[in-house]
Amino acid sequence: MPPRLKEIADALNLSVTTVSRALAGYPDVSEKTRQRVVQTAREMGYVPNVAAQHLQRQKANAIGFIIPTFGPRFSDPFFSELIAGIGNEAGRRGYDLLISTVPPGPRELETYRLQTYSGRVDGLVIVRTRLNDPRIAFLSENDFPFVSFGSCNQPMDFPFVDVDGEYGTRLAVEHLIELGHTRIAYLTGPRDLSFSIMRLRGFVEAMERHGVPVREEWILEGGLTEGDGHSLAMQLLAMQPRPTAVIAANDLMAIGVMGAVQEKGLEVGKDVSVIGFDDISLAAYSHPPLTTVHQPIYSIGTKVTSMLIQILEGNPPEEKQIWIKPHLVIRKSTGKAPGNTIERG
Amino acid sequence: MPPRLKEIADALNLSVTTVSRALAGYPDVSEKTRQRVVQTAREMGYVPNVAAQHLQRQKANAIGFIIPTFGPRFSDPFFSELIAGIGNEAGRRGYDLLISTVPPGPRELETYRLQTYSGRVDGLVIVRTRLNDPRIAFLSENDFPFVSFGSCNQPMDFPFVDVDGEYGTRLAVEHLIELGHTRIAYLTGPRDLSFSIMRLRGFVEAMERHGVPVREEWILEGGLTEGDGHSLAMQLLAMQPRPTAVIAANDLMAIGVMGAVQEKGLEVGKDVSVIGFDDISLAAYSHPPLTTVHQPIYSIGTKVTSMLIQILEGNPPEEKQIWIKPHLVIRKSTGKAPGNTIERG
DNA sequence: TTGAAAGCGCTAACAA
DNA sequence: TTGTTAGCGCTTTCAA
Numbered sequence: 174m175p176p177r178l179k180e181i182a183d184a185l186n187l188s189v190t191t192v193s194r195a196l197a198g199y200p201d202v203s204e205k206t207r208q209r210v211v212q213t214a215r216e217m218g219y220v221p222n223v224a225a226q227h228l229q230r231q232k233a234n235a236i237g238f239i240i241p242t243f244g245p246r247f248s249d250p251f252f253s254e255l256i257a258g259i260g261n262e263a264g265r266r267g268y269d270l271l272i273s274t275v276p277p278g279p280r281e282l283e284t285y286r287l288q289t290y291s292g293r294v295d296g297l298v299i300v301r302t303r304l305n306d307p308r309i310a311f312l313s314e315n316d317f318p319f320v321s322f323g324s325c326n327q328p329m330d331f332p333f334v335d336v337d338g339e340y341g342t343r344l345a346v347e348h349l350i351e352l353g354h355t356r357i358a359y360l361t362g363p364r365d366l367s368f369s370i371m372r373l374r375g376f377v378e379a380m381e382r383h384g385v386p387v388r389e390e391w392i393l394e395g396g397l398t399e400g401d402g403h404s405l406a407m408q409l410l411a412m413q414p415r416p417t418a419v420i421a422a423n424d425l426m427a428i429g430v431m432g433a434v435q436e437k438g439l440e441v442g443k444d445v446s447v448i449g450f451d452d453i454s455l456a457a458y459s460h461p462p463l464t465t466v467h468q469p470i471y472s473i474g475t476k477v478t479s480m481l482i483q484i485l486e487g488n489p490p491e492e493k494q495i496w497i498k499p500h501l502v503i504r505k506s507t508g509k510a511p512g513n514t515i516e517r518g
Numbered sequence: 519m520p521p522r523l524k525e526i527a528d529a530l531n532l533s534v535t536t537v538s539r540a541l542a543g544y545p546d547v548s549e550k551t552r553q554r555v556v557q558t559a560r561e562m563g564y565v566p567n568v569a570a571q572h573l574q575r576q577k578a579n580a581i582g583f584i585i586p587t588f589g590p591r592f593s594d595p596f597f598s599e600l601i602a603g604i605g606n607e608a609g610r611r612g613y614d615l616l617i618s619t620v621p622p623g624p625r626e627l628e629t630y631r632l633q634t635y636s637g638r639v640d641g642l643v644i645v646r647t648r649l650n651d652p653r654i655a656f657l658s659e660n661d662f663p664f665v666s667f668g669s670c671n672q673p674m675d676f677p678f679v680d681v682d683g684e685y686g687t688r689l690a691v692e693h694l695i696e697l698g699h700t701r702i703a704y705l706t707g708p709r710d711l712s713f714s715i716m717r718l719r720g721f722v723e724a725m726e727r728h729g730v731p732v733r734e735e736w737i738l739e740g741g742l743t744e745g746d747g748h749s750l751a752m753q754l755l756a757m758q759p760r761p762t763a764v765i766a767a768n769d770l771m772a773i774g775v776m777g778a779v780q781e782k783g784l785e786v787g788k789d790v791s792v793i794g795f796d797d798i799s800l801a802a803y804s805h806p807p808l809t810t811v812h813q814p815i816y817s818i819g820t821k822v823t824s825m826l827i828q829i830l831e832g833n834p835p836e837e838k839q840i841w842i843k844p845h846l847v848i849r850k851s852t853g854k855a856p857g858n859t860i861e862r863g
Numbered sequence: 864t865t866g867a868a869a870g871c872g873c874t875a876a877c878a879a
Numbered sequence: 880t881t882g883t884t885a886g887c888g889c890t891t892t893c894a895a
Contacts (some may be wrong), residue, residue, distance in 0.1 A: 174633040177888060177889090178888070178889070179888080187865080187866090188865070188866045189866090189888085189889080189890095190865075190866060190867080190868095190890085190891080191864085191865055191866070192761060193889070193890060193891090194890090194891090195866090196780070197890085201864065201865085202864070202865085203837050203864060203865090206864080206865085218631075218635070220631070220632055220635035220636050221636065221888085221889075222573075222636065222637050222887090222889070223637055223638050223886050224572035224573040224578065224637055224887080224888075224889090225573055225887075225888035225889040225890090226523050226570055226888080226889060226890080227569035227572070227573075227889095227891050228567075228570055228572075228573050228870095228871050228872065228873090228887090228888080228889075229870080229871055229888080229889045229891085230871085230889085230890075231871070233569065235616075240601075240602070240605065242602050242605075242606065244798055245704040246816060246869075247598055247602035247816070248595040248596075248598060248599040248600065248798055248799040248800070248815075249592060249595060249598050249600055250593040250595045251593075252596075252598040252601075253593060253594050253595065253596075253597040253598040253601070254591065254593040255594055256585075256597075256598070256601065256848035257585070257587050257619060260585065260587075260591065260617050260618065260619040263589065264618055264619055264620075268870090269638060270616065270617045270618070271580075271614055271617075272601065272605050272615045272616075272617050273605065273609055273614070273615070274602060274605040274606050274609060275609075285563060286565070288519040290565035291565050291566065291567065291568045292567050292568055292569055293614060330878095360634045361626075372755065385607070387859055394562065396567075398799070399799060399800060399802070399803040399861055400799075400803075403803060425800075426799065428803050428804070429803050431805060432803045432804075432805060432807070435805050435806075439662075441805075453593050454591055454593035454743070454744060454745075455593070455744060455773065455800065456772050457592055457744070458744040458747075458748060458774050458776075458777045459773070459777075459804065459805070460780050460786075460804070460805040461778060461780075462777070468594075471591060471592070491751075492702075522872060522873090523872070523873070524872080532881080532882090533881070533882045534872085534873080534874095534882095535874080535875085535883080536880085536881055536884060538872095538873065538874060538875090539874090539875090539881090540873085545882085546880065546881085547880070548880060548881090551880080551881085566872085566873075567871090567872050567873070569871080569872075569873090570871070570872035570873040570874090570887090571872080571873060571874080572887095573871090573872080573873075573886095573887050573889085574872080574874050574875090574886080574887055575873085575874075575887085575889095576887070619876095693872045714893080715882075758890065844895075
């Protein structure tokens with residue numbers, strides 16, 4: 174057991190008050206006393222009891238991040254990178270990071286209510302915002318500090334960092350059009366997620382702007398996993414005619430698409446071009462390496478966190494709503510549209 | 519602001535004590551009072567202040583997980599799945615999960631010291647154990663509850679869950695030998711990590727047992743990332759003669775290896791067979807799908823967590839050291855050894 | 864420059 | 880069955 178303030182005080186024949194102030198660096202402690210206290214505290218291995226500080230200061234010195242887990246197999250490199258960003262920035266600034274997991278649904282708000290009302294955390298980072306996000310409504314109404322990765326449709330003026338998915342997807346479409354593709358399919362994520370809709374809108378608008386017809390039957394929805402990408406691509410490839418290019422809402426789905434294309438005996442980047450979104454580190458090492466829209470996941474994590482902490486410490490950032498322009502990373506999964514359009518299998 | 523016990527007590531003309539006991543379900547409260555209290559608490563939206571509970575009970579009701587981050591690009595599906603397992607189990611049992619990040623190195627123990635002495639968490643989950651792990655020594659000496667994913671060389675009798683990596687790697691070797699391979703390379707992870715050494719030992723022993731020569735120059739060490747797998751494979755492929763099969767210490771490296779093989783114009787599963795370890799969900803969707811040693815990451819996360827919580831609650835599990843037998847999942851990245859051994863570039 | 868005392872919100876021993 | 884009281888370890892008035 175580490176020593177408490179009282180023990181340091183006793184050892185030095187001082188009061189707890191003085192020790193506390195000396196350690197906090199208050200100026201109303203004599204330099205000599207301060208040094209003795211600091212010295213002894215170090216020697217005795219003093220570490221403050223956070224629960225007591227927390228209760229007294231009415232501040233947890235912690236932020237929370239609630240992961241929207243879906244299935245038990247939650248194997249998403251996107252999240253590990255985001256957590257690393259959030260965790261490192263929080264740690265750097267002396268905050269703890271509390272992780273909870275709750276699937277979107279009826280029990281979700283209860284989790285948010287507990288997290289906020291219990292005083293466990295001073296602020297929250299939220300992700301995967303939805304078009305009408307009850308979490309944002311709840312937190313805003315209760316004036317609970319939060320920053321989100323992802324904007325939302327509601328007119329509320331909350332702080333967020335978001336990536337311009339419309340623009341990113343447009344880059345993807347235009348890249349394909351330049352390569353001569355006109356039969357382009359799109360695999361969207363769940364339609365209640367803001368970023369899904371934004372990317373999908375970017376797809377439709379870019380197609381229309383370039384006069385390329387959008388076929389409804391080539392827009393399929395899935396759950397952002399490799400498995401979904403794979404099975405949706407199987408559906409696409411069975412169609413007559415079939416698309417010569419597929420844009421997926423994220424890299425994981427795109428990887429699933431590539432697998433399906435190859436299973437069908439087709440060549441990615443030649444028979445079918447594939448583009449993802451995220452640029453997880455695996456994208457560079459898939460086969461073929463995946464052309465994808467890059468978003469800086471790690472630094473979004475640090476950015477969101479530092480914005481939140483700034484708010485918590487009373488100096489809110491000047492820019493409260495930050496839009497990041499993604500860029501396209503062209504690798505080998507995209508290539509010229511096949512001239513010959515004879516359908517196979 | 520949610521109400522405090524005092525406000526509920528005032529509203530009902532009861533003492534704080536009675537309200538507290540009623541809510542805690544103590545039997546020495548009349549049924550009628552209990553109901554009134556519970557009812558009013560719900561109506562007023564009462565949520566206990568965890569800092570006060572924490573201070574009073576001397577228990578944080580939280581467990582900590584310290585992620586060994588290496589670089590900023592910490593994009594590892596293994597960890598997101600493990601965190602999901604830990605987080606879900608902790609949440610299910612009413613514990614918070616606190617995540618910290620610290621790279622292995624000089625500052626590491628200080629982080630552990632702060633986490634333990636500050637009372638933030640009641641116990642820790644640790645991973646990536648090392649042969650002589652200072653963290654385990656520190657926690658054991660201080661009698662701080664922890665469970666690790668990974669055993670270690672030290673004779674200490676601490677609780678852990680581990681996967682028999684020696685056995686797993688043997689399965690990989692034997693699979694390759696059955697396919698006729700004799701020129702097998704091995705890419706190991708950092709040699710201070712227990713699991714790296716265990717898997718490497720499994721490789722060497724299995725090779726020797728089957729009378730297949732182990733070449734030192736074909737055992738290369740890397741940092742468990744795709745990038746390392748890729749560059750090490752490039753070195754291997756430049757050798758004369760070169761191996762016909764590569765076993766990597768984890769899936770991420772194996773994926774990097776496959777990329778390198780393909781860049782060289784060789785075919786994975788034909789010219790060069792590749793085996794990984796972990797069976798992250800991507801392994802099934804890589805191209806070709808990766809033959810790998812499966813370990814149940816998610817359920818290891820839940821297992822480790824439930825063991826820890828059992829210890830915290832005073833009923834330690836009977837089995838304190840759990841070994842899991844992994845199994846080989848054969849996909850398409852392995853195939854018969856090429857009959858023809860003419861070397862290329 | 865230092866110390867005494869109160870209180871953050873809760874639980875628990877003890878008394879009534 | 881309920882209430883009084885003390886105290887978890889810290890910070891912060893206020894007084895000396």
